[in-house]
Amino acid sequence: MRARLALLVAAVSVLTLIAFLVPLALLVRTVAQDRATVRATADAQSLVPVVGTADAPTIRLTVEQLAAESGRQVSVFLPDGTVLGAQAPRTPAVALAVRGQSLTGESAAGREVVIAVQGRADGTGVIRIVVPRQELTAGVTRAWLVLALLGVVLVLIGLAVADRLARTLVRPIGDLSAVSHRLANAELDARVTPAGPAELREVAGALNHLAGRIQVLLAQEREQVADLSHRLRTPLTALRLEAESLRDPDDAARIAAAADGLERAVTGLIQQARWRRGPTPGTAASDAAAIVADRVAFWSVLAEDTGRAVHLDLAPGPISVGVPADDLAAAVDALLGNVFAHTPDGTPFTVRLARDDGEVLLTVADEGPGMPSGAVRRGASAAGSTGLGLDIARRAAQAGGGRLELRSGPEGGAQVLLRLGPPTSLREA
Known part of the structure; x- marks a missing residue:
């Protein structure tokens, strides 16, 4: 922005100076020519x-003395055809002066001043003085250089002032951006x-004001989520008591384990809602092999x-990934x-965990009807669910x-690929 403002001021300054300096330069040249012509006319x-x-x-002596003093060509044409002073041919201007007309004209040698002298007994004499072009332009070049230097100085001053003014605009804009x-x-x-x-x-x-409002709204949202999570503890306690009252020890252990897992998830939700800022993505680490094996074992009962x-x-573990254990478990649960x-x-399904070019690739594939396009959008679902499952997995992968990648299987069905990177410490190593 500063460069554009400086360019704008430079363009305006140059155009303004051209509008004033060009006519002034022409005027200086005209004045110099007129001044030389007036001096020659006076001589x-x-x-x-x-x-x-x-x-x-006497005329010859006076003409030679004037020519020596002025440095110009001075000629006097007498009526009898005699030329005194600088020998020069009779130009059209001299021919006009013989008829009694004084004038100023241009010639190859410069500007000639011709004056008719009447009153001689033998006729009309003519005085011709040639002003050389060097004298006509004397001082013009220096004056033009002074004007050009003045124009450059004015443009530089304008640029300095524009840059100072632009800084007062750019600095607050930079602060806003930061x-x-x-x-x-x-x-x-x-x-x-x-x-x-x-x-x-x-x-x-x-x-x-917007930042303050965001803080207030986020604080309210965290409190609401935390309150909702606290309310879930009561039915979880009741569910655990019901599990303990079951006669079948296996069923009681399975339901108690599910209740414990749900309670851990609720506890993590409360902590995340209370935290002002979450951990930096990629700094947490977990063993993907152990977590995937544990969650598949959990879902195998329902399967x-x-x-x-x-x-x-599963590839042999441990396999470290830069995702917290709770988040990775939630992502695997969402996919299954x-x-x-x-x-x-x-419908059979396959869970595969492998290393792939420095990444860890988790693949969940089934032989079902496939997945509609756009299913990874948050809140999008074609089966009446909340549509948050794939979004949970996507955010875990990005963390x-x-x-997250969605594909179709070679024989139909859906393939969900979750690519996970290593922890930050391993990346830096």
Whole structure:
């Protein structure tokens, strides 16, 4: 922006100076020519009394003396055809002067001043003085250089003033940009100091007000989520008591384990809602092999009840990924839950965990009807669910420096690929 403002001021300054300096330069040249012509005319007028009354030797002496003093070509044409002083041919201007007309004309040697002298007994004499072009332009070049230097100085002064003014605009805009980036990085306590013109101060105040409102709304949302999570503890306690009252020890242990897992998830939700800022993506680490094996074992009970064949292919662990254990477990649960929610009973599925070019690739594939396009959008679902499952997996992958990919299987069905990066410490190593 500073460069554009400087370019604009430079363009305006140059155009303004051209509009003034070009006519002024032409005027300087005209004045110099007129000044030289006036001096030559005055010298010629000084010869008029001598040419009109004196004899030829006196005229010759006076002409030679004037030519030596002025450095110009001085010629006197007498009526009898005699030329005194500088020998020169009779030019059309001299022919006109013989008829009694004094004038100034241009010639190849410069500007000639011709004066007719009447009153001689033998006729009309003519005085001719040639002003050389060097004299006509004397001082013009220096004056033009001074004007050009003055124009450059004025442009530089204009650029300096424009840069100073632009700085008063650019600096507040830069502060606004920096604070907006800090807000985008979840630094909600960032504020900008209003500065600059009134419009920028108004924008700064609006940005500060927006940041304050975001803080208030997020605090309210965290409190609401935390309150809702606390309310879930009561039915979880009741569910655990019901599990303890079951006669079958296996069923009681399975339901108690599910209740414990749900309670851990609720506890994590409360902690995340209470935290002002979450951990930096990629700094947490977990063993993907252990977590995937644990979650597949959990879902295998339901798979057995619904007649689904589970194919598990895990690379030997431990396999460290840059995703917290709770987030990775939630992502695996979301992917496996989608298989049970969107495929009919008896549909087999495969869970594969492997290393792939420095990444960890988790693949969940089924032989069901496939997945509609756009299913990864948050809140989008074609089966009446909340549509948050794939979004949970996507955010977990992004937190680990990876991504979520959806594909169709070679024989139909859906393939969900979760690419996870290593922890930050391993990346830097």
